[in-house]
Amino acid sequence: MAGAQDEIEALIALMARLPGLGPRSARRAVLQLIRRRTQLMEPLARAMAHVAETAQDCPMCGNISLGGLCEICADPARATGEICVVEDVADLWAMERGHAFKGRYHVLGGLLSALDAVGPEELGIPRLIERVRTEATREVIVALNATVEGQTTAHYIAEALEESGTAVTGLAQGVPIGGELDYLDDGTIQAALRARHSL
Amino acid sequence: MAGAQDEIEALIALMARLPGLGPRSARRAVLQLIRRRTQLMEPLARAMAHVAETAQDCPMCGNISLGGLCEICADPARATGEICVVEDVADLWAMERGHAFKGRYHVLGGLLSALDAVGPEELGIPRLIERVRTEATREVIVALNATVEGQTTAHYIAEALEESGTAVTGLAQGVPIGGELDYLDDGTIQAALRARHSL
Numbered sequence: 001m002a003g004a005q006d007e008i009e010a011l012i013a014l015m016a017r018l019p020g021l022g023p024r025s026a027r028r029a030v031l032q033l034i035r036r037r038t039q040l041m042e043p044l045a046r047a048m049a050h051v052a053e054t055a056q057d058c059p060m061c062g063n064i065s066l067g068g069l070c071e072i073c074a075d076p077a078r079a080t081g082e083i084c085v086v087e088d089v090a091d092l093w094a095m096e097r098g099h100a101f102k103g104r105y106h107v108l109g110g111l112l113s114a115l116d117a118v119g120p121e122e123l124g125i126p127r128l129i130e131r132v133r134t135e136a137t138r139e140v141i142v143a144l145n146a147t148v149e150g151q152t153t154a155h156y157i158a159e160a161l162e163e164s165g166t167a168v169t170g171l172a173q174g175v176p177i178g179g180e181l182d183y184l185d186d187g188t189i190q191a192a193l194r195a196r197h198s199l
Numbered sequence: 200m201a202g203a204q205d206e207i208e209a210l211i212a213l214m215a216r217l218p219g220l221g222p223r224s225a226r227r228a229v230l231q232l233i234r235r236r237t238q239l240m241e242p243l244a245r246a247m248a249h250v251a252e253t254a255q256d257c258p259m260c261g262n263i264s265l266g267g268l269c270e271i272c273a274d275p276a277r278a279t280g281e282i283c284v285v286e287d288v289a290d291l292w293a294m295e296r297g298h299a300f301k302g303r304y305h306v307l308g309g310l311l312s313a314l315d316a317v318g319p320e321e322l323g324i325p326r327l328i329e330r331v332r333t334e335a336t337r338e339v340i341v342a343l344n345a346t347v348e349g350q351t352t353a354h355y356i357a358e359a360l361e362e363s364g365t366a367v368t369g370l371a372q373g374v375p376i377g378g379e380l381d382y383l384d385d386g387t388i389q390a391a392l393r394a395r396h397s398l
Contacts, residue, residue, distance in 0.1 A: 019231050048210065
């Protein structure tokens with residue numbers, strides 16, 4: 001049948017646009033998919049089509065939802081007094097993997113950046129302030145990357161929430177669990193030393 | 200909506216079964232897909248569903264086809280007098296990228312292996328012998344990996360075709376184009392030296 005190779009090449013080109021897959025590994029992945037079309041390719045196509053059709057941003061927190069509020073916002077067991085601010089859904093997932101936070105989230109979808117013209121409006125910070133007021137939030141935990149943009153955004157949020165009277169906290173910085181001092185960068189060692197505690 | 204996270208986790212688990220993607224990169228890939236659902240996820244789901252539904256083995260050569268003969272077997276411009284024997288479709292694609300072979304293929308789908316009980320029948324070698332006879336093939340080029348199993352299979356094919364009178368050839372072994380001697384294994388250097396030619 002004419003065009004078969006073109007269709008397969010088109011599929012490879014789409015796969016190659018995924019992070020972590022280059023043209024070469026996309027080719028291998030497509031071959032693997034075709035070899036295992038019943039067990040892998042068809043279920044994957046179905047799952048993708050379904051999520052593509054139903055996925056949307058949670059109107060409350062910006063997390064991914066498959067319709068209406070996301071699972072976390074819809075869960076009555078999650079504490080309403082704490083909001084954890086994260087940059088994106090990947091960070092929300094990382095927090096959830098830690099199983100340590102039982103409150104709700106606020107997904108910014110980016111960080112403040114004068115260069116890229118990303119201001120507080122784009123990140124939904126006014127909406128966060130509104131949520132803090134209406135949900136009677138006791139604490140906002142700002143869990144942003146320890147980069148310049150992350151820290152700038154964190155400080156902006158802390159200032160914006162100052163008059164609400166809500167506690168604004170950040171994640172502790174220090175030596176990672178299992179981390180070896182010899183492999184840590186200087187900044188982390190300095191931060192860990194500044195924040196030292198008695199044993 | 201209940202179960203949203205489960206559905207996304209199921210999609211991540213399917214993606215993680217692709218070669219080149221681990222659990223972590225599958226997670227990143229799925230996030231990227233959800234972020235770009237119109238431009239990437241929907242077209243990818245459609246292309247996958249279509250290929251999964253229509254892909255089959257070419258009844259002539261074993262290449263992937265989307266219905267009936269594959270593009271190469273169906274192409275009247277491809278020479279019928281030459282058959283290139285490859286282990287799998289990935290190798291066929293590699294040969295095609297080289298643009299040097301203008302004949303047709305025979306995809307074995309594996310290599311002879313006493314350990315895995317893969318015999319000539321499983322590899323379609325009787326069918327290859329039949330093709331050589333009916334297509335009046337002048338030359339069979341055995342393009343198999345330079346491994347023990349590849350070379351065992353190549354010799355078996357050469358012997359099986361001996362009485363057909365068809366020439367059976369193999370790819371030359373030597374220094375790759377752009378290859379540096381210092382980085383080559385000893386076997387390649389020995390093969391290149393044995394097959395040296397006058398300049």
